[in-house]
Amino acid sequence: MQTLKALIEKSDPVITTLVSNPLMAKLAEQAGFNALYLGGGMLGYTKVFLEANLNITDLVQIGIEIRSASQLPLILDGATGFGDPMHMHRTIPFAESAGFEAIEIEDQIIPKRAHHHADIEHMIPQQLMEEKIKESINARRNNDFLIIARTNGIRSTSLSDALDRGKAYKDAGADVLMLSPRNREELLAISNNLEGPFQLLVPNGGLTSLETDRNELGSLGFKIIIDASQPMLVALRAWKTFYETMDDNFQSPMLSKEDASYWSEELKNVVELQKLLEIETRTVEK
Structure with a gap:
């Protein structure tokens, strides 16, 4: 089984999907995905108290369970990294020990707020995020473990600020950058102005809004492409429909x-x- 680091060095992007438990991991592996993504947003919804209330222990425990069922490279959505630069010396070894091959850390305030889900985000100073990246690198014990630096600047401040932050985070040592473009113009701006590789969370509905496809994304430097929400939305629709349509005989038109x-x-x-x-x-x- 190749490492995530080895996979992103190839020309084709790594096609990745959300998993929140071992069963999802087995299904994704059998369907042919290259890697897996433990997303905090959807996991928070599953637990009905939102990502803002998750901690590194919650994620590590689920990561261990997923890794016991699948050997595919597993990426951790590590939110804010659960602390300041000093705290990275706990977060990173925890993630490595659980079998994750990468951690995504974003430049939001700690603790995260529920307003993140209403597209209202509060970003930390750029320099503080740079220090968190540097200490994440100092804390890792395996150079194959990837640090993915995420900035929400495009939707919180401006494209220009996001590009400035992306460059600074790369200079600080981040292995992969994530900037979340909303359209093709922003997608190309990222590729033309920054050094990859990049990670992309696919918008709901697929790549149509970005006017691109997976092959072009790979050529633009987007080497990790993740569907981080649709698996849970499909499951939500199925659960809700079944519960609402089950009759007194425990039958449903769904099944x-x-x-x-x-x-x-x-x-x-x-x-x-x-x-x-x-x-x-x-x-x-x-």
Whole structure:
């Protein structure tokens, strides 16, 4: 299994998707994704107290569970890094020890606020973020572990400020930059003015709003492309529809008896139940 660092050195971008638990990781791996992304935003929604209330221990525990089910490179959405420069000397070793191959750290205030989800963000001074990046590098024990520096400057201040911050963060030693373009003009501005590689979170609805495709993105330096929300939105729609349509006989138009039988077997296949049964047959079920 190649490391994430090795994958981003290739010409093709690394196609990555959101996972919040081991089952999602197994499904993504079997579907052919190159890497996995533990996103704080959707995990916070899952726990119904938002990303602002997550801590590094929460994320590390889930990371360990995911890594136990899949060997694909796993990226951690590390929010603000959970502290100042000094605190990176706990956050980074924690993430490395849990099996993550990269951590995304953004330049927002600590603690994060719920208003982040209303597109109101409060950014820390550029110099402070530079110091957090430098200490993240000092704290890592494996040079293959990537530091992804994220700035929300495009939507919080200006494109110009975001580009200035991106350059400063790269100069501070960040391995990958993330600037979140909203349209093709901003996408090209990032590629033309900064040194990659870059990470991109795909907007809801796909790449249409950016007027690009994965092949062009790779040539522009966007080497990690992540769908960080749609898997959870699809699941949310399914859960909500099923709960609202289930009748007194515990039936729903979403799932026939035949469908239920098929997906029950598929679930067993995903978790490789047969392999475990064979182990028991050889050992304790003789």
